[in-house]
Amino acid sequence: MIGKIATALKETTGAGLLLVSLAACSTASHAATYTMYRDAGCGCCLKWAEHAETGLDAKVISEDAPDMQALKDLHNVPRxxxxxxxxxxxxxxxEGHVxxxxxxxLLSERPAGVTGIAVPGMPVGSPGMEYRNMKQPYQVIAFGPSGQSIFARYN
Incomplete structure (x- = not known):
């Protein structure tokens, strides 16, 4: 790819040079960056962050939060x-191992009345909680001002 761009740059001047430069920039990956807040002593969070980075094509920054309950209260995560x-x-x-x-x-559908999704607890087999070939069924729950509902099921 770089070789093709270099060849095009040698053969192009003026407006064409600008177009080739813009095309080169558009092929660069512009991954989003998200911050995950966690208790400093929790190792499964880092495993989940690796899953999220790969699946979302994003950079997940892990930040230790001294008071996770206050953070969850701030963002209205139901207890x-x-x-x-x-x-x-x-x-x-x-919230959790989604x-x-x-x-x-969620990001594609953007359902009305939903402020978040959660996997309560730490189900075995969910991302970051893998253990051998064991899998525990679990649900992803949507929550917000309109209440709670099942958003996805994993069996």
Whole structure:
């Protein structure tokens, strides 16, 4: 790719040079950056962040939060839906071990009345909680001012 751009630059002047330069810039990856807040002693959060980076094509920054409960209170995460880490993505709260594909679904659909999605607790087999071939069924719950509902199921 770089070789083709270099050849085009040698053969192009003026407005054509500008167009070739813009084309080269448009091929660069412009991945988003999201911050995941976690308790400093939790290792599964880092495993989940790796999953999220790959699945969302994003950079996930892990930030240790001294008071996770206050952070969850600030973002109105219902107590019964809480897990070990919290991430804010494009204004939505992502709580716990939510699969990246479900986050993509949320961002694509942008359902009315939903402020976040959560996987309560730490189900075995969810992203970041893999253990051998064991998988525990779990649900991703949407929450917001209109209440709670099942957003996705994993069996």
């Amino acid at each position: 019964e839906l809480r897990s070990c880490h919290t991430m804010i993505v494009e204004g939505y709260v992502i 699969p990246a594909e479900t986050i993509k679904k």
